[in-house]
Structures are given as structure tokens and as C-alpha cells.
Amino acid sequence: MTWETALNDYTNYLRLERGLSDNSIQSYRSDLRKLEVFLSESKSNETPLKIKPETIQEYLYREAKELxxxxxxxxxxxxxxxxxxxxxxxxxxxxxxxxxxxxxLGRKLPDTLSLEEIIKMIDFIKQKRQDLEVSGRSHHPNHALLIRNEAILETLYSCGLRVSELTHLKLSDLFFEEGFIRVHGKGNKQRFVPITEVAVHCIELYMTSSRSLLDIASGHEDILFLNRRGKQLTRAMIFTLIRQAASLASVKKKISPHTFRHSFATHLLQGGADLRAIQQMLGHESITTTEVYVHLDRSDLKKSILKHHPRN
Structure with a gap:
């Protein structure tokens, strides 16, 4: 069995049996390709069925110096x-x-934004949009983009989505009358997540005043958030959008779309939401994963314990 055959078989297993996302599968393939390259550079002809533990140890020893x-x-x-x-x-x-x-590995607590920082970022985009409207420049190309970007930030924070879940969100996933959206998570597992009225308003404004102006590319008709060319937004574009919004709003933290997800969960927990409910909304299989996302600072923990302890 060659490395190519073994990797292809394993890829099919991960996709069909494990139901992993394309991003996860690519990460696994990339790691295993590095081992194949190492064997080639070492002029070793060891196959996946014959490779020895000593060879793998040698490979890991080399990689550990850089990772x-x-x-x-x-x-x-x-x-x-x-x-x-x-x-x-x-x-x-x-x-x-x-x-x-x-x-x-120690537990790495995720970075979060305060509510004030999130409002600051969203309000900055909203103010830019309103300035164009007041000056009579609603037909400026940036006006439609600002409407879209405001809706994206509101949706990320309202629903705690992963960036891939946001980019794959469809018109057919919106159930605004019921107050939910359908999210396609890891392994294509579906869940229904409540959405705030503010986010609903921003999405509806985007659909009527921004998305409706696009010449939508074939195959992208059901995708909610689109780029200028009427195609699905990429992960990289969402990262760029978030970082530009933070910079323009003078939010100094190094953030990503996932920071909104962490902040969503943390703010819910601080507001008294049940951990199990947050787990369901985030789409986590294990409650321990949710506990890492939704850390509380010591002052909040102290207040909670003192408030609810029967002997206080």
C-alpha cells in the first residue's frame, strides 16, 4: 500500500464514517504528508504498512524543534x-x-471582547452607513457593504457561530417568525439557534438593501452572505472584515471571528444562562469543551457563589 492510497482511504473514512469537516480532514492530510516528505528526504522506502516506531520517533523529534x-x-x-x-x-x-x-498542555482560556467593545465595533459600522445615508450617498458601493458587514457582526454575536457556519448560512436556514436559524455545524450536524430581534432586523435590511442589488452567481442563490461578485464569502474575508472593524473602532485586542463566539458564550454565562443551554447553542458534543469557552473571571465567580450558597 502506497502513501497516496492509504491517505485517500483514510480521507474517505474521515469524511464518510467520522463525518469530519473539510477543514479538519485537510489538517490531518497535511500532517501526514509531512511524514511522507520526511521519508522521501531521508531516502526511506518505508510504506504505511511497514514503517517502524523508531522512524516515527525520529520524525517527531525533528518536528518538535520547530513546533x-x-x-x-x-x-x-x-x-x-x-x-x-x-x-x-x-x-x-x-x-x-x-x-x-x-x-x-495547560487549559488555554479564550480571548473575549467586552460588551462595550462589541457595541463599539458594530456602532462604528452603523454610523458610517448612516453618514452615507444622511449625505445622500446611499447608492455608494460602500453603503451596501456596510449594511452587510453590520449584519455579519450582529449574527456572529447573536448566535455564537463558527466562521464556517456563518459562511454556509442559507436563506432556507432562516426561520425568523419562530425566532431561530438552522446551523450546519461540524460533521454537518444541524442545530437550531435562537436569534435576537436586532440581528433579524440587520439581516432583513441586508437582504432588501444590499443583497438584492447583487448579480448572484449560479449555485449561490441560497447563500445568505455574499461578496461583491455575488458569491459565497470565504473564511479569509470574514477574518479580514473583523480585524478591519476592530482597527477602525480602536479596539486594540487581536481578535478573530471566533472571538465573537467566545464572547457570546461568556456573556450568556455571566448573565445567568444555563451551561447546558450554552452547550447546545454552541453545538458542542462535550460539556467540558463548553467549560473552556465560557470561563468566568474570579469576581463573577465569587458573586455567584456568595449569592447562591445557603450558608452565606
């Missing part, structure tokens, strides 16, 4: 998963990664 612990842990996880698959399918009798250990 941070979190990246090392992901690489070890990729290798373990691949060779566990080969063993499960009876291609190999043993797993050459069985004795590998991942570096110990």
Missing part, C-alpha cells in the same frame, strides 16, 4: 488516528504510534 506544544499535540493526534485506522482495517497487526505521548 509549539499545541501543534506537536495535534501532530501526534494525527499520527495516532491514522495508524489506529490502519490497524482497525487489518492493514497492520500493530500500531507504531501506541507508545507516543503528547506534550502536556
Amino acid at each position: 509549539k506544544p499545541r501543534s506537536q499535540a495535534r501532530l501526534v493526534s494525527s499520527l495516532k488516528g491514522f495508524f489506529a485506522y490502519l490497524q482497525f482495517e487489518n492493514y497492520r497487526d500493530d500500531n507504531p504510534t501506541s507508545l507516543l505521548e503528547s506534550p502536556r
